[in-house]
Structures are given as C-alpha cells and as structure tokens.
Amino acid sequence: MTTLDDLLNPRSIAIVGASDDPTRIGGRPLSHMIRQRFAGPVYPVNPKRDRVQGLQAYPSLAEIPDGIDFALIAVPAPLVAEQVRLAAARGAKTALIFSSGFAEAGAEGARLQDEVAAAGRAGGIRVLGPNCLGLFNAEAGFYPTFSSTIDRATPVPGGISIASQSGAYGSHIYMASHARGLGIRYWVTTGNEVDVSTPEVIRLLAEHDDVHTIMAYAESVKDGPALVEALETARANRKPVVMMKVGRSAVGAAAASSHTASLAGEDAVYDAVIRQHGAWRARSTEEMLDLAYAARPRIYPAGRRLGLVTISGGAGVLMADVAEAEGLDVAPMPEQSQAEMRAILPFAAPRNPVDVTAQLFNDLSLIPRFTRTMLDRGGYDGIIGFWTSVAGSPILGRPLLAHLTETMADYPDRLFLHVMLAPEEIRAAYEAAGFPCFEDPSRAVIAMGLLMRFAEAFAAGRPEAPPLPAPADLGAGPLGEREAKRLLAAAGLPMVPDRLATTPEEAAAAARALGGPVAIKLASPDIAHKTEIGGVALGIEAPAAAAAAHERIVAAARLARPEARVAGTLVSPMVSGGVECLLGARNDPVFGPVVAFGLGGIFAEVLRDVSLRRAPFGPAVAREMIAGLKGAALLAGARGQPPADLAALAATISRFSAFAAANAHQIESVEMNPLRALPEGCLALDALIIRREDPA
Amino acid sequence: MTTLDDLLNPRSIAIVGASDDPTRIGGRPLSHMIRQRFAGPVYPVNPKRDRVQGLQAYPSLAEIPDGIDFALIAVPAPLVAEQVRLAAARGAKTALIFSSGFAEAGAEGARLQDEVAAAGRAGGIRVLGPNCLGLFNAEAGFYPTFSSTIDRATPVPGGISIASQSGAYGSHIYMASHARGLGIRYWVTTGNEVDVSTPEVIRLLAEHDDVHTIMAYAESVKDGPALVEALETARANRKPVVMMKVGRSAVGAAAASSHTASLAGEDAVYDAVIRQHGAWRARSTEEMLDLAYAARPRIYPAGRRLGLVTISGGAGVLMADVAEAEGLDVAPMPEQSQAEMRAILPFAAPRNPVDVTAQLFNDLSLIPRFTRTMLDRGGYDGIIGFWTSVAGSPILGRPLLAHLTETMADYPDRLFLHVMLAPEEIRAAYEAAGFPCFEDPSRAVIAMGLLMRFAEAFAAGRPEAPPLPAPADLGAGPLGEREAKRLLAAAGLPMVPDRLATTPEEAAAAARALGGPVAIKLASPDIAHKTEIGGVALGIEAPAAAAAAHERIVAAARLARPEARVAGTLVSPMVSGGVECLLGARNDPVFGPVVAFGLGGIFAEVLRDVSLRRAPFGPAVAREMIAGLKGAALLAGARGQPPADLAALAATISRFSAFAAANAHQIESVEMNPLRALPEGCLALDALIIRREDPA
Structure with a gap:
C-alpha cells in the first residue's frame, strides 16, 4: 500500500469551515457522515459556533485536542494554504480542499495554488484538490464530499470504484451507476490535482482488495508514467480499468516540427497507451457502465469464441454483425454437433447463431441441452442468449433461470450474458445468479467483447521491455542525414549503405563501386529538406552521370543556402521493391x-x-x-x-x-x-x- | 391510399382456427380483441364448438352470415390455401396467416407457400405472412396477433409505428418501446412475405396521417424499387424511417464476375440506398428507439449547428467529441456574445460548449438568459443541456423546467434535448413539455444528429433523376475494349481517343499521328484481361517501337489464345497526371x-x-x-x-x-x-x- 491509503480510510476527520446548514458546502459532508455513521471522530472547525450539526465545534485546527488524520478544508482560497500548514502540524496525512478560486480562476488563483502545493510539500501532507468535490468510502461511511447526489442516492455496497478528475462528471457516473444498481465502493474526485492525481488514485484503487473494477475519467494527465504504472498495477491484479478520456476532437497543438509529430495528435497517444497497458478507453459513458456491470460476476472469458443462442433468427444475425465488428469469433458449431441438435429440434438453425425458435416456449429443456452442447462441442468462451420478453414472462422467466443456473454451475469459467425485457424482480434474480442482463443486443455483444479483451490483457501481463542500448553519442555538431544514418546503423538498425563523395570524381567512383543505379543526395548537416532545393538525384546509372549529378547538387545547395556547410553528396544504391x-x-x-x-x-x-x-x-x-x-x-x-x-x-x-x-x-x-x-x-x-x- | 389500407382498419374479422384457450395461438388474438374492445364483429371459426371465448363460433368461413373484411388463418399449413380461397370468396380483402411450415421448412413447405400465393392472386386478396406474428392497430383495438407481449404491455397511444419482417424481433422492438413509454400506433410483422412485403408496409404507414415515425426491421428485401418508393413516400411526408437491416457481416455471395462487383458486398448497397432515399440505417436497436423517442416533438432542426450548455466542462468536451464524430458543427459563440455572457457570469466558459458551472445551483435564471443568447446570437439549430442529477433535484428540477418551457416557446423550430438523471415523474414532466431526456450524453448527441440529418433529407426531397439516354445498340458480337469505349463515348462519356492498327505500319502511323508517348493494347473482343497475356505496351515513343510492339502483342495473343479473334491493336495517347x-x-x-x-x-x-x-x-x-x-x-x-x-x-x-x-x-x-x-x-x-x- 502507498501512504496514500490514508486518503480513503482515515481514523478521524476535521472539517475546516464546517457549517450548521446541511445544504451548504461546509455542511453537507458533516451531514452525510452523521447519517452514514462514520466510525471515527469528526471535528467541525468553526470559530463562530460551539456546536455544529449537534457536534462539538472547535475554533481552529490547533485547538482540536486529539490527533487528526484527515483535514477537509472549505474556506476561501486565500486562507487555504495556512490551513494546510496547520493540518500538517496536527499530524494529518491528507488535506482535501473543496475551495475553488485557484488555477482555474486566473493568475492570482494559480499563485495561491502554488502556495497550497508548497505548504503540502513542506508539511509532508498529501493534498487532494483544490476545486474538487471530494470523495467517499461507502463501506466506512466516510463522506468528505459536498455532492448532493449522496442525499438522493445512498451508495450500496459493491466492488466498483470511480476516479474522476471532474466532480460534476464523476457525480454523473456515480448517479448513473446507482440507478443501475451498481455498488460503488470508493469514489474520488481530484479537481485541480495540485498533488494527488487521477493516475495515483487509479493505482490506489487497483491495490485495494475490495475493488474489482475501476471507472476513471480524465480530461488530461500530467504524469504519463504514473498512469502507465497505475494501469499495469490494475492489470497485474486482474482489475479492469475503463477510462473515459475526453478531448478526442481537440486536434491538440503539439507543434513539434518533425513530420512524425504531425501524423497523430496527442489524443491518439492516449488511445495507444491505454490499450498498450491493458486498459480500455470507453467510447461512451454507457459503455463504461456496461463494462462495470458485465464484470460483476468477475468472469473474464479466456478467448474470443462467442456462442449466440436466440429465439429470433434476426436477432442472431444482428448480434453476429456486431460481434464481427468488435473482432469476436462467431465460430460455427462442429457439423456433427449441428446434426445432433437438429435431431433434437428439426426446425433449429444450429450453426451459430443457434436459433432455438419459438419452440422454446414449449420445451425449456432445450436451453440446458443446447447450452451444454455449445460449451462442450463449440468450445465457446462466452454465450449470449437472446430471450427478449420471454425471460420476463411470469410463466417462463424463472424456470428458464433455474435451467441456466444449474447448467452454468458446471462451467464456472464461461460467461453467459442475456438479452431480455423483464420486470425488475426477474432481472434482479438473473443478476443475483451471476447473469448480467441487457435490453439492447448490441450492447451485450460489446460488453462481452470488452471482457474478452480484458482476459487477453490479463493473460498477456505487462509486456517485457527490450534491453535499451547505451545512449548514442550525438556529438556537438548538427545532425544531418549522414550522422542520423550512422547513429541508427550503429544501434543495429537497417540503413541503406552510402558513401560520401566530396568531389565529382569520388561520386563517379562510388557509383562504379556500388554498381547498378544509385541515388545521390546532398550531404549537409544544415539542410534537412533536400528535395526542395534540388539536392536529390535518383536512378543514376553511369559513373559520368553521377559526377555530373554531384556537381549540380553541390552548386544548387551553394546557390540556395550560401551559409550552409556542404560536405559533398551521399551516394547510395537504389532500393527497389517492397x-x-x-x-x-x-x-x-x-x-x-x-x-x-x-x-x-x-x-x-x-x-x-x-x-x-x-x-x-x-x-x-x-x-x-x-x-x-x-x-x-x-x-x-x-x-x-x-x-x-x-x-x-x-x-x-x-x-x-x-x-x-x-x-x-x-x-x-x-x-x-x-x-x-x-x-x-x-x-x-x-x-x-x-x-x-x-x-x- | 393503397388498397392495402384494409390491412390495418378492417370492419370485421374472422379467425379460422379460433381457440377457446386464450394462451393458444388461435386463442390469443381473440382474447386481445375482446379485451381491447375491437369495434367490428369478430367471427371465430371452429367446427368443433358453438362458442369460442364467449362469442358465437362458425364451422367454416362459408357459414358466417355477414361479409368478412379480414381473415386470420391459424390452421396447419396444408389447409391454408383452401382457407385463403374461401376468404376471398367471402369478400375478405386480407388474409393473415400465422401458420408456419411453409418455405422456411423446406421444399414441401415452399410448394404449399406457392399454392397460398396462387390462391391469393386468383382471389384478388392480399396475403400477410405466412409464418408471421400478425399485426395490431392500437387505436382500433384490432389485435390479430398471437404475440404474448400484448398481455404484458398493453399499447399506449402514440404516432410511432413498426414494420418488421421478424416477429420475434418486432416484438422485442415493441416491448422495448413500450418500456420507454413510446406509444406504438401500428405494428405489422410480415414473416415469409408471400405477398405483402416490408417495403409495402413502410409505405402504407408513411401514408397514414396518424403515423409520424417508422421503425423498420428487415433481413432481406425482395423488391428494391418498392423500398425506394416507400422511403421516398415517407420523406415526402416528412416522416423519419429508421431501419434495422441485419446481415452486415454476411459477405454476400454476389458472384458477379466483373471487378466492380467484388468491391462492395450486397450489404453496402442497402447502406447506400437507405441513405440515398432519405432514411437512416440504424446502427443498433437502441439507436432506432432513441431516434423514435427524440422525434416525438416533431422538431427537425434546420441545420447542423449544435449548441452545448453544461454544468460540467468535461461533459461538454465529451459531447463535442461525439458531435464532431457525427459530423455536427459545434460552432463557437460570436466573440461579442461570449463577452456578454462572461459579464453575466465571470467563471462561465462561454465559447460552446457553454459551461455555466455549479453557479446554476444559485441562479437558475442563467439558463433562460444563456439559452436565448445561444439561440439568438449563436444561431444553433439544436441545443443539448447537460444537467445530470441537478434536473432530478426536488428543489431545482421543476423550476429549471419552467424556465426552459417559457424560453423555448419563443423558438418553436429549435430542438432542446436534455441529459439528466431524474426520477420518473420529473422526466415525464420534461417529456410532456416537449423535451426528450437522455441519461447518456453520447446518445443525446447522436439522436440530435439523426434529427438534423432527417431535416436535411426532408428539405432536399427526392433527388431529381437525370434524363436517360436512349439504350445503346450493343450489336450482336462480343464486346471488347474498343466496342465498350465506343459505346460509352457515344453516350457522351470522356474516353481517351484510340486508333485501331491492323498492321505494324498502321501502329507506327498512329503513334506518329498522336505524337508523344502512346499506349498500345491488344484489340480482341474475346480477351478481357490483356495484361496477363502480354497484350499491353505503355509509354512507346518512336513509331518504329510502336510497330514492334504491335507485332509482339499480336504474336503473344495468337500464342496464348489461338482461337480468339484478334482485330489488331489499339493505339492511344498516354495520359499523365491526375x-x-x-x-x-x-x-x-x-x-x-x-x-x-x-x-x-x-x-x-x-x-x-x-x-x-x-x-x-x-x-x-x-x-x-x-x-x-x-x-x-x-x-x-x-x-x-x-x-x-x-x-x-x-x-x-x-x-x-x-x-x-x-x-x-x-x-x-x-x-x-x-x-x-x-x-x-x-x-x-x-x-x-x-x-x-x-x-x-
């Protein structure tokens, strides 16, 4: 555990700027914690009152008699740094700052923020925020947040946790999760991130045994390597991280001059890194929630073979379409097994998708029989069943569930998702039995695909890095083509050979020695774009032509850039094909x-x-x-x-x-x-x- | 109106194979219609009973005393054709056939299906099905369907209608719509489509004034032009058609030999045609339902300018990302207006997305002020508001709605969608005021984009077709390159000129006449792939080289394909560039x-x-x-x-x-x-x- 662990599980908390009014920013966290029965002492700090919301209040942090683990600060921005210092002096390990008016508010705010950062560093105290909505630990009843969502949606236990840079968006994810019955264990918003960052929080959550899935939201990441470490920690602990990183459409002003830099904006780097390190970049909030929901049984199917069983041939085709688009393998059943299934049900389409038709209404035992055949013979890693409202039928819904539960008990490593329209109580019964349910067939397929990708990422583990060569000796001079080629070739990279010609005669000799057609290019450490000034000649066959090309190129360079150093030309063989x-x-x-x-x-x-x-x-x-x-x-x-x-x-x-x-x-x-x-x-x-x- | 209108609004119905048991296929429609109070007479036909579900039964269609408008047939497949004949004889305009065991069941079934088709044609009666789940007209209480979903989800009034080839999938769409509170007016499933087809039903629905949005599902379409007419009818009547056509992943066995045919499978043609004729091909069931839902206010924004107003900067960026991906224009507010908005709210980010920040909690009047500025100055065609759980707050939800309602009354042609997490009753109040609400911000943006695309399609109207040339005279002989070029050039298409050379001398003369480098190609109506047999020479400069190339090419052709007719070579100028x-x-x-x-x-x-x-x-x-x-x-x-x-x-x-x-x-x-x-x-x-x- 990192020392950051005190962030989520402090023994005591002081609230600086505590209010008696439970609807105010300084009042809400106190009200939450009283109602949610936080076990540790809570010390309201308010110089104007003796008691706040029924608890004894203190005029300042300095006057709280006992030690403080965690200081919540909700006072105007100019007063915050001093409170951080005081909190550190009283032994607090974390200061959480609600206050806004910092870097987001302009230059003066940025100065105040630097001051807060300095106070935290000097005091050896971790700072969360400022300008953040706080956090909660649902199990501990620890609610240092002024989010009003807690009043309207009291967290239920569960293993999903949220790390969000944005308070408002973090609240939205929380509320949407709650509405779906997803239990959120920890919820942390990081705001301006003067110290504690989203990657650090992700890592902290990944290290907690009581967290099994992490939803994260970020607008920007300051410390890329920290994100990499966080994602790799989660991967090592087999916890899916599904991350919403906004800003795809912002083209990004990475103004690097080299050609490569212009090919992919910064956003594409996030895409690549998140995937490279075993996490998933959510394409929508809904997808993020779907993944967290579908991961609840904690079954990560070992491969990409997807079986589809349906009472609607059309829905089967629809799901197969989505599966193909998501890179899943809707492999057919073996011929022999198809024949066996047809023997059981002549109208069945047993290839995969397996269409059991409306015959299901008459004989529910088809489902366990077909499911076993699909798992045993088709070897599918996951199955999606399309039952639509049949599963919601008062007559069929529960017997179908009983069949499914009994069957799947024999296949604990295979995941079975269900597409159904059913009353809440039937749906809840399926979920309790370990069967996630979707209304939309496409979403079911996509969620299955994400779990399969996570299984692959977990199995692959952290990619081994190759050994690094010793750093190259770049020398002090400018780096022309010749130097660049030499450095890369020295590192074992395949470079076309070349010869430096300082005179027309040397160019002719080089062409003769290389044989066949050659390319002749200006050798100047000062001129990067050679073609534009006439510094390149291709497909030169005869030595005499090589000499002439050399002269022409050197003359062109002198004319275009009289100040540039010109070493001569580089002569190299033409490479064709490929x-x-x-x-x-x-x-x-x-x-x-x-x-x-x-x-x-x-x-x-x-x-x-x-x-x-x-x-x-x-x-x-x-x-x-x-x-x-x-x-x-x-x-x-x-x-x-x-x-x-x-x-x-x-x-x-x-x-x-x-x-x-x-x-x-x-x-x-x-x-x-x-x-x-x-x-x-x-x-x-x-x-x-x-x-x-x-x-x- | 087409005569097919009797399909949806018959005056009377006979049910052949009516059952007294309301859970059986022949019993359900009767039970539905009794409960839903269908106004016209219902005649159960059952030779074994005097009364069926309380109604007087008749031993056969022939013995019903009055005329019959509509015959529902639920008897075994081999008996169906005879019933169709009887129904036609009794004056029925439509025969609906539930029975399966037709083309879907093999050769004998296909034969029976042909017999049914012939009976329908001979009797001048339209046939829906066989192997279909029937239809309903919710307003009329007309329920000739054995879908059990009707029992669990009684249709509510509304202007959305469904045409589905698949009964099971059609039921799924219906149930999912119902669960969302979407009123379905007509629901028609077409099954094997021996006569009435999905396109015909779409057209029928498009012609009904009480239908404003059409959801359609098809696995295959037999009559493409009928689909085109249906979609154009809907476009002309400003009704969105959102169509789920499954089978994207089936590569399609279009085994046409030409190169073009191999470039795009059949599925891509559906894609193109549906879009070309003003409809939308749904990417998922959810998207289809979202469109129908968002279209309820019947506001189709006139352009693609999208305003975003949010209490979360991050959500604003997220929505802008999606908008860009969907081709919408998140245009910035004019600088002057931004300054005005900043004067009202210094912390606001007024560019677009417009972030009103948590200040909204303190001053709801920001919303009408900012909204008016956005509509008046930003000129947005549609706005999406991200309120998350704030709109669901018991304190803020309804006052916010009051502000929005008052404001938007002045902008009847602009659409305002809302992203919120709110209790059902608040959501319903927003919907009643003409404000569709979404939980997921991405889905709100996508739905807005679809409505904007429909507005464009409606405004564009049916594309004018160019005048057709007279058909070409292909002649009787084979069509080689030369003939093909001639025919296309004659139709005014730009073709490189060429000259036929029958001798080496003619080839040289042609090269001389054309000047510059030429291409020389075998002229043979029997050899399509010229390159493979050495029948092409490019970039020939000198007349002598042209003569030699001619000789070489003709010799190569004689060697490779001695039986082929060889007219000589075609000499044409090389075209460079482009x-x-x-x-x-x-x-x-x-x-x-x-x-x-x-x-x-x-x-x-x-x-x-x-x-x-x-x-x-x-x-x-x-x-x-x-x-x-x-x-x-x-x-x-x-x-x-x-x-x-x-x-x-x-x-x-x-x-x-x-x-x-x-x-x-x-x-x-x-x-x-x-x-x-x-x-x-x-x-x-x-x-x-x-x-x-x-x-x-």
Whole structure:
C-alpha cells in the first residue's frame, strides 16, 4: 500500500469551515457522515459556533485536542494554504480542499495554488484538490464530499470504484451507476490535482482488495508514467480499468516540427497507451457502465469464441454483425454437433447463431441441452442468449433461470450474458445468479467483447521491455542525414549503405563501386529538406552521370543556402521493391517517447493510418502495430506482391523503440523514413534526428 | 391510399382456427380483441364448438352470415390455401396467416407457400405472412396477433409505428418501446412475405396521417424499387424511417464476375440506398428507439449547428467529441456574445460548449438568459443541456423546467434535448413539455444528429433523376475494349481517343499521328484481361517501337489464345497526371443498377474505399459520393498535386449512372477503369462492358 491509503480510510476527520446548514458546502459532508455513521471522530472547525450539526465545534485546527488524520478544508482560497500548514502540524496525512478560486480562476488563483502545493510539500501532507468535490468510502461511511447526489442516492455496497478528475462528471457516473444498481465502493474526485492525481488514485484503487473494477475519467494527465504504472498495477491484479478520456476532437497543438509529430495528435497517444497497458478507453459513458456491470460476476472469458443462442433468427444475425465488428469469433458449431441438435429440434438453425425458435416456449429443456452442447462441442468462451420478453414472462422467466443456473454451475469459467425485457424482480434474480442482463443486443455483444479483451490483457501481463542500448553519442555538431544514418546503423538498425563523395570524381567512383543505379543526395548537416532545393538525384546509372549529378547538387545547395556547410553528396544504391513505410518517434509531453509506424505516402498523409505505441516495447507489440493498420493487407502481399518480412519489420520497430527510449533525454524526434519493408528484411533509405533543445 | 389500407382498419374479422384457450395461438388474438374492445364483429371459426371465448363460433368461413373484411388463418399449413380461397370468396380483402411450415421448412413447405400465393392472386386478396406474428392497430383495438407481449404491455397511444419482417424481433422492438413509454400506433410483422412485403408496409404507414415515425426491421428485401418508393413516400411526408437491416457481416455471395462487383458486398448497397432515399440505417436497436423517442416533438432542426450548455466542462468536451464524430458543427459563440455572457457570469466558459458551472445551483435564471443568447446570437439549430442529477433535484428540477418551457416557446423550430438523471415523474414532466431526456450524453448527441440529418433529407426531397439516354445498340458480337469505349463515348462519356492498327505500319502511323508517348493494347473482343497475356505496351515513343510492339502483342495473343479473334491493336495517347479513379456499375439483384466510384489501386482493392449509389442520379449525388470517400483529400489536391476538376468528375459520374440505368436491361456491368480525374476534366483510359446473359 502507498501512504496514500490514508486518503480513503482515515481514523478521524476535521472539517475546516464546517457549517450548521446541511445544504451548504461546509455542511453537507458533516451531514452525510452523521447519517452514514462514520466510525471515527469528526471535528467541525468553526470559530463562530460551539456546536455544529449537534457536534462539538472547535475554533481552529490547533485547538482540536486529539490527533487528526484527515483535514477537509472549505474556506476561501486565500486562507487555504495556512490551513494546510496547520493540518500538517496536527499530524494529518491528507488535506482535501473543496475551495475553488485557484488555477482555474486566473493568475492570482494559480499563485495561491502554488502556495497550497508548497505548504503540502513542506508539511509532508498529501493534498487532494483544490476545486474538487471530494470523495467517499461507502463501506466506512466516510463522506468528505459536498455532492448532493449522496442525499438522493445512498451508495450500496459493491466492488466498483470511480476516479474522476471532474466532480460534476464523476457525480454523473456515480448517479448513473446507482440507478443501475451498481455498488460503488470508493469514489474520488481530484479537481485541480495540485498533488494527488487521477493516475495515483487509479493505482490506489487497483491495490485495494475490495475493488474489482475501476471507472476513471480524465480530461488530461500530467504524469504519463504514473498512469502507465497505475494501469499495469490494475492489470497485474486482474482489475479492469475503463477510462473515459475526453478531448478526442481537440486536434491538440503539439507543434513539434518533425513530420512524425504531425501524423497523430496527442489524443491518439492516449488511445495507444491505454490499450498498450491493458486498459480500455470507453467510447461512451454507457459503455463504461456496461463494462462495470458485465464484470460483476468477475468472469473474464479466456478467448474470443462467442456462442449466440436466440429465439429470433434476426436477432442472431444482428448480434453476429456486431460481434464481427468488435473482432469476436462467431465460430460455427462442429457439423456433427449441428446434426445432433437438429435431431433434437428439426426446425433449429444450429450453426451459430443457434436459433432455438419459438419452440422454446414449449420445451425449456432445450436451453440446458443446447447450452451444454455449445460449451462442450463449440468450445465457446462466452454465450449470449437472446430471450427478449420471454425471460420476463411470469410463466417462463424463472424456470428458464433455474435451467441456466444449474447448467452454468458446471462451467464456472464461461460467461453467459442475456438479452431480455423483464420486470425488475426477474432481472434482479438473473443478476443475483451471476447473469448480467441487457435490453439492447448490441450492447451485450460489446460488453462481452470488452471482457474478452480484458482476459487477453490479463493473460498477456505487462509486456517485457527490450534491453535499451547505451545512449548514442550525438556529438556537438548538427545532425544531418549522414550522422542520423550512422547513429541508427550503429544501434543495429537497417540503413541503406552510402558513401560520401566530396568531389565529382569520388561520386563517379562510388557509383562504379556500388554498381547498378544509385541515388545521390546532398550531404549537409544544415539542410534537412533536400528535395526542395534540388539536392536529390535518383536512378543514376553511369559513373559520368553521377559526377555530373554531384556537381549540380553541390552548386544548387551553394546557390540556395550560401551559409550552409556542404560536405559533398551521399551516394547510395537504389532500393527497389517492397512496401514504403515510415517509422518515427517523438517525445510526447505526457508519455515520453512514442513510436509511430505506418505505411508511407498517402496512407500516412491522407488517411492518417498510423499505429502508435509508447517506447520501448518488444517485437510482439510491434506486430500488433503492424496488424492494426488499415492498410496492413499491403504488407501481407496484396496486389500480387510478395509478402513483406514481418518478423524483420517487427524486430526493427522494436529495436527502434529501444533506441528512442534510450535517447529520449537528448533526442526530440527520430525518423527512419522511408523504411522499405522487403520480402527479406527491411531497409531505411533516409533518416532524420532532431536534437532536444533542452537535453534532460 | 393503397388498397392495402384494409390491412390495418378492417370492419370485421374472422379467425379460422379460433381457440377457446386464450394462451393458444388461435386463442390469443381473440382474447386481445375482446379485451381491447375491437369495434367490428369478430367471427371465430371452429367446427368443433358453438362458442369460442364467449362469442358465437362458425364451422367454416362459408357459414358466417355477414361479409368478412379480414381473415386470420391459424390452421396447419396444408389447409391454408383452401382457407385463403374461401376468404376471398367471402369478400375478405386480407388474409393473415400465422401458420408456419411453409418455405422456411423446406421444399414441401415452399410448394404449399406457392399454392397460398396462387390462391391469393386468383382471389384478388392480399396475403400477410405466412409464418408471421400478425399485426395490431392500437387505436382500433384490432389485435390479430398471437404475440404474448400484448398481455404484458398493453399499447399506449402514440404516432410511432413498426414494420418488421421478424416477429420475434418486432416484438422485442415493441416491448422495448413500450418500456420507454413510446406509444406504438401500428405494428405489422410480415414473416415469409408471400405477398405483402416490408417495403409495402413502410409505405402504407408513411401514408397514414396518424403515423409520424417508422421503425423498420428487415433481413432481406425482395423488391428494391418498392423500398425506394416507400422511403421516398415517407420523406415526402416528412416522416423519419429508421431501419434495422441485419446481415452486415454476411459477405454476400454476389458472384458477379466483373471487378466492380467484388468491391462492395450486397450489404453496402442497402447502406447506400437507405441513405440515398432519405432514411437512416440504424446502427443498433437502441439507436432506432432513441431516434423514435427524440422525434416525438416533431422538431427537425434546420441545420447542423449544435449548441452545448453544461454544468460540467468535461461533459461538454465529451459531447463535442461525439458531435464532431457525427459530423455536427459545434460552432463557437460570436466573440461579442461570449463577452456578454462572461459579464453575466465571470467563471462561465462561454465559447460552446457553454459551461455555466455549479453557479446554476444559485441562479437558475442563467439558463433562460444563456439559452436565448445561444439561440439568438449563436444561431444553433439544436441545443443539448447537460444537467445530470441537478434536473432530478426536488428543489431545482421543476423550476429549471419552467424556465426552459417559457424560453423555448419563443423558438418553436429549435430542438432542446436534455441529459439528466431524474426520477420518473420529473422526466415525464420534461417529456410532456416537449423535451426528450437522455441519461447518456453520447446518445443525446447522436439522436440530435439523426434529427438534423432527417431535416436535411426532408428539405432536399427526392433527388431529381437525370434524363436517360436512349439504350445503346450493343450489336450482336462480343464486346471488347474498343466496342465498350465506343459505346460509352457515344453516350457522351470522356474516353481517351484510340486508333485501331491492323498492321505494324498502321501502329507506327498512329503513334506518329498522336505524337508523344502512346499506349498500345491488344484489340480482341474475346480477351478481357490483356495484361496477363502480354497484350499491353505503355509509354512507346518512336513509331518504329510502336510497330514492334504491335507485332509482339499480336504474336503473344495468337500464342496464348489461338482461337480468339484478334482485330489488331489499339493505339492511344498516354495520359499523365491526375488521380486514378474507378467508376463502375452493376445490376444489384435487389436494387437494379448501382454505381460504384472510388479511387483506384490500393484505395479500392486494399481499403475498399468505394461509394455506392443507386442509378440514375444527378451531379449533386455524385458530389456526395466523391466527398464520402476516405481518400477524398487526394482529389482535393493533397500531396502538392493540383485539385481535380470535381465538377467534371461529378458530371461524368452522373452521366455514367444514366447510361447504366438506361441499359440495365441489357448490360450486367460496365466500367470506366481507370478513370483519370484531371485538373481539367476527366478521362477514362479503358472500359469494359459485360452483357446480360438474359436481357430483360
């Protein structure tokens, strides 16, 4: 446990700015805790009253006779820092600050916020907030929050917990969960996050045995590595984290100058990192709640084979459509088993979806028989049953449940979700038996798919990071193509060979030595965009033509950029065939070095078809990146081309990620572009390294 | 009105196979109608009883003394045709057949089904079913259905209606609607559709004044043009049709041999046609219900400008994310108005999303003031308010509603949707005031977007079809490239010119006459795939080289296909520049000629990036096709290229659609591929026409 644990389970609490009026900000938490019977002492601090809501009040933190574990501060912003100091002096481990008027309110507020932060650090006290709605621990009756939702919806026990940067949105998730009967154990809002952050709270929740599912909401994350650690802690403890990160549409002003940086906005990095570390980025609030709901039985199906059993052929097709879109495998039943099922029920469509037809009304025993056949012979990891209002029928609903309960007791590792329209009490009976129920068939399929993905993520565990090379010696001078290529080649990355020609004669000699057509490019550490100034000649065959090209290129460079240093030209063999790719890395301000891989040309530029991952990572993750491209078929040998050597490509991407990670302190961005994926191996034809302005 | 109107509003009904047991198939409809007080006479037909469920029974249809409007038939399949004949003889306009055991049960059933169809045609009686769950007209108490859902959920009045091929799924939609308080006026299931089809029912509903929204479900449509007419009828009457068409994942075995046919499975044609004719293909059942629910105020916002007002900044961002993904315009407030709003509330974020913050708790009058400013100055067509549980608060919920009601009375053409968590009675009050309410913010945005799309579809009206050319004279011989080019050029389509060379000398002369590099291709009506046999030479400069290429090509053709007729070669100028596209059309078995337009090469083959539309259509629709491509940016001048001449391209696509429509009776598929989209105009370099085997 981190020391942050005192956040959720303090022994005592002081409320600075406590109000006798239970509808006021300083009154609500006190009122909640009195009603919810918080076991520890609660000390209202209010210099104007002897008693507050029936409890003895104190004029200041200093005058509370006993020790304080937790200080709730609800006084105007300019007075907060002093209260934090006092709380620290009285031994409090946490200060929770409701007050607004800090960084969100302008420059003066930002100054006050810095002061609060300094007071917390100096006093060795953790600070939650300011400008936050507080938290609760439902089991302990600990309610340091002024959210009015608690009055209208008293938390019920359960293993789901919420970490939310936004108070209002956090309340919304809480209320919506409550309305669905989802028990919320811990609820923490972090507001301005002067100290305690959403990632830290996620990690704290992941470490608590009484939490089994975590819903999180964030607008921004300051400390990317902390989020990674939090997600990996949850993964290690087999707890799904479903995270709503808003801001997909904000294009993000990451104004890095390199080409790679422009390919994917910051938001796409969140997408990649959340997935890479075994969590799920919710596409909607509803999806987040659906996942938490469907995870209640804590069954994570071991594979993606989905069985569908239905009383409506159409609903079966509908669910199969969704399953395919979500990447699930609606595998058919074995032929032999289909024949057996048809022998039981001639009208059945037993392939999968398995349509038991309206015959179900006459013979409920079809369900256990067919279910067992599907699980035993079809080997499905999860099953969804479409019963619509039949399950809600007063005659059939409960007998069907009895059959299902008895059957599934023999398959504790398989999940059975149900689509039904039923009165509340029947639905509750299904849920109590471990059967989540949905009204909408699509949502059932999506929830099943998410649980299957979590099972995969749990099984995969934290990806092993490749060993990092020693940081490269960049030297002091500018980094041209030649230097970039040399550095990458030295790190074991496949670079087309080249020869420096300082005279036309050397260019001719190089062309002769390399044989076949060559590319000749300006060698200047000061000129990055060579094509634009006439600094590139391709497909040069004869040595004499190479000499002429050298002269032309050097002259063009002198003309265009008289001040630039010109070393001569680089002569390298033309590489034909293969698929043009790009491989780049840049330092994301939140997550550090992030690798982008995509197909070259229109794929990257027009279609933004690029996979991202946080560096470093191994070849297995690189394989996922390749497979995740929309244009992946091109690498598999589309259009009559031989397939690319994916093993070599993945190894290169992984090694490149290690290079980027090892040099993140001194390199802002690095590219191998174009990178040709060849039938055997792969080869970069150009390279670019941009140094960090402020080496870390 | 079509004569089908008697389907929904008959004056009398006979039930053949009526049962005294109200839980049996032949007993349920009778029981429903007795309880729901159907006004017309109901005649049970049961040879074994004098009375059925208290009504006088008749031994056969023949012995009912009065006329019959509607015959419900629930007897075993082999007996059905005879009953249809009898019903027709007694003057019934409709026969509804519950019985199964027809085409769905194999060959013998199919034979019986044909017999039923013949009986219906011969007797001039419309047949609904067989193998269907029946229908209802809630207003009239007319319940010829054996669905048990009616017992558990008695329909409430309302203007939403349902047409469903599937009985079980139709019941599910009905029950889910009922659970949401949506009044269903008519509900019709069509089963095997031996006669009455889903499209016909949609059209019938679209013609009924008491229907304002139509939900439809189909697994397959036999008569595509009927669906088109139904959708256009609904559009003309400003009624949204939201259609669930399942089978997206079934790749479809359209085994047409031409290249175009392989680009988009049949399912994509449904997608295109439903959208082209102003309806919406539901992505989920939930979305279908959400649309029907949100359409209840019958306000279709005139544009896509969406205002967002929220008490949670995060929820505002979340909704903006969804809005962007759905193609809505979250336009900012004018600067001046932002300043005014900030003057009212300094902490407000007034850009749009407009965040009124928790200040709302203290001053509800912010809402009418901000709302008016947003509507007057921001000009939003619709607004979504995120109130979460605040609207559900016993103190704030109703005063907020009063403010909203008063304000929106001045803006009858703007729609205001609400995101809230509230007790049923508060929610009902909002709904009664014309304010649909959602729990999930994403769903609110999506529903708003659908209503905006319907407004556009209603305003656009039925697209004008271009005039069709006279059908082409295909002649009797085979259609090679040369003939295909000639036919398309004759129809005014831009084709690269070519010259037929029958000798090497003629090839040289043609190259000389054309000047510049030429392409030389085998001219043989019997060989479609020229490249594979060495029948193409590109970029030939010198006349002598042209002569040699001619000789080589003709020799290669004789070697590869000695039996093929070889006319010589076609010599045409090389066309450089522009963007390679493909344009094709084929006869869809359901919808007739369908045009496919896409970018060439990897876009079409690897990414399946193709737009489809039913032919014929005008240039405006062609523009939509172009804009709908993922790679559309390439035509707009990406990668430093000049933009393509989109007006010329759209005119060509439209004209091509007219050609395809005019020749659908004799042409199976036609292609202009590649079609180069040039900075000025466009030009096809090759063409292919495949004749219909069975000219219609």
